[in-house]
Each structure stands twice: as C-alpha cells, then as structure tokens.
Amino acid sequence: MTPEKLLRQIDFIKEIDKLKYIQRKTKLFNSDRCENDAEHSWHLALMAMVLFEYADESVDLLKVIKMVLIHDIVEIDAGDTFIYDTQKAHTNTEDERMAAHRIFGLLPKSQAEEFITIWEEFEAGETPEARFARAMDRLEPLLQNSSNNGGTWNEPGVNYTKVYAKKSAIKAGSKVIWRYAENLIDAGVKKGILKKE
Template structure:
C-alpha cells in the first residue's frame, strides 16, 4: 500500500514532467532548435558543478544545484518570460509565486516548504548560493547566443547596453566568469552579432 507521503512525491514527479514542454527563446549551442526548460535546468546544474571553483566565495554546491534544478518549475503555470521582453518584467511575478505555491504544494509539507524556500532564495538573489546560481542562469544563454552568431539577440533586435545590463549580475556570483562574459559581449559587438 502506498503511503500518502509517497503518493504526493510521485504526483509532484509527474507534474514537473511538464517542464519539458516549456520552450525558451534561446537556442541550443550551434543549433536552430529552441531549448526547453528541463534542458536548461540540467545544463545549469552541470555548469555549476564544473565552474564552482570560480565562485566569488565558498558555496554549498548541493544547494546551488537544487536552486538550478527547481528555479524554472514555476514556468509550468506562469510560462517562460524572455529575459529581454519589453512588456513583461522578467523578475519574480505574481504568477510565478502562485505557481510555486501550487506546484511545490503537491509535495509533502516538509519538502514543499524546503523547495519553496530554495526557490524564494534564488529569486531574491541575496545568498552566496543564489548569486552563483544566477550567474549560471545568465551565463548559459550568453554562451548559446554567441555560438549562434547572435541568436536571439539578432532575432529580437537586442542591443549591447541591454545585454550588458542584464548579464552584469554574473559578477555577483563570479568576477572571473564576468570578465569572460564581458569579453564575449564585446567580441559579439565587433563581430556584428550584437548591435552597439
């Protein structure tokens, strides 16, 4: 007989399968295919493992990975907001909060609270772990757009200043990765991938 706790956990696992259908605007490296949220979250988690030595300070890497694996689950209900959207704020929204409460609320109470707290910590971006996790979240699409000769920057007419301002949050998690990212942004202007 299945316990109530296990039933809730399995129900959550089934629910989050929907993240595989959330399409992002950014395309895979050297590809015309758009990335989905599940691919994005997995990629960020691996990036954090590989790049953690470049964090500005010691971080609890397991906590960072948890943040990265769950940060976009809310998009199952709220949808993906393009980082460069001119009409809708990319930051935490009422829709995302409502989605977080619903989806994490499927879990047993203790896990629901933990996931909600981790998601909130990521959104607020104040802890060392959240800063590093956010640097991964901003670095990956930058690398993708560079690999695609401007990708969504060109597609949506995004300029240098906008990219720079959205990406500078990388510095809060890793000054080393920010130096690298700034160089990529400037190189993209020189190559014509990004409008000055």
C-alpha cells in the same frame, strides 16, 4: 498499501515532466532548435558542478544545484518570460509565486516548504549560493547566443546595452566568469552579431 507521502512525491514528479514542454527563446549550441526549461535546468546544474571553483564566495554546491534545478519549475504555470521582453518584466511575479505554491505544494509539507524556500532564495539573489546560481542562469544563454550568430540578440530592441545590463548579474557571483562574459559580449559586437546601440 502505498504510503500517502510517496503518492504525493510521485504526483510532483509527474507534474514537473511538463517542464520539458516549456520552450525557451534561446537555441541549443550551434543549432536551430530552441531548448526547453528542463534542458536549461540540467545544463545549469552541470555548469555549477564544473565551475563552482570560480564562485567569489564559498558556496554549498548541493544548494546551488537544487536552486538551478527548481528555479524554472514555476514556468509550468507562469510560462517563460523572455529576458529582453519589453512588455513583461523578467522578475518574480505574483503568477510565479502562485505557481510555486501550487506545484511545490504537491509535495509533502516539509519538502514543499524546503523547495519554496530555495526558490525564494534564488529569486532574491542575496546569498552566495543564489548569486552563483543566478550567474550560471545568465551565462548559459550568453554562451548559446555566442555560438548561434547572435541568436536572441537578433530580436527587435536587443542591443549591447541591454545584454550588458542583464548579464552583469554574473559579476555578483563570479568576477572571473564575469570577465569571460564581458569578453564574449565585446566579441559579439566586433563580429557584428550584437548591435552596439
């Protein structure tokens, strides 16, 4: 007989496959294809592994990887909110909190509690791990848009001021990476792929 704990874990694993169907606005590097949330999370995990030496503070890399792998799972229920959306705030919403409890609640109690705690820590952005994980989350679309002639920077209402404000979260996790990001943003303006105002 299969243990109940294993059945719950398998149910969770099946459920999170839905993350592959959640489309983001940003496109793959030098591509016309939008990435999905699963690809985004995988990319952030590898970015964290490669770039963690640039974190301003000592970080628990495994915890950062857990954060970036699970931070968007709530979008299975809540959907992806475009970072520059003018109708809906790109912040933790009640819909996302309910999604976290439903989806992570499929797991056995101790794992569910751990995942919810990690998700909440990422959302709060107050620990060194959360600050660095959020820096990775903001850096990846910046790299994508830079490679795609502006990508989502071409959406109505998106300009230098909005991009700079949203991407400045990188600074809280890594000043070195933030300097690189600032240069990319400025280069976007110089190339004409990011409107100054």
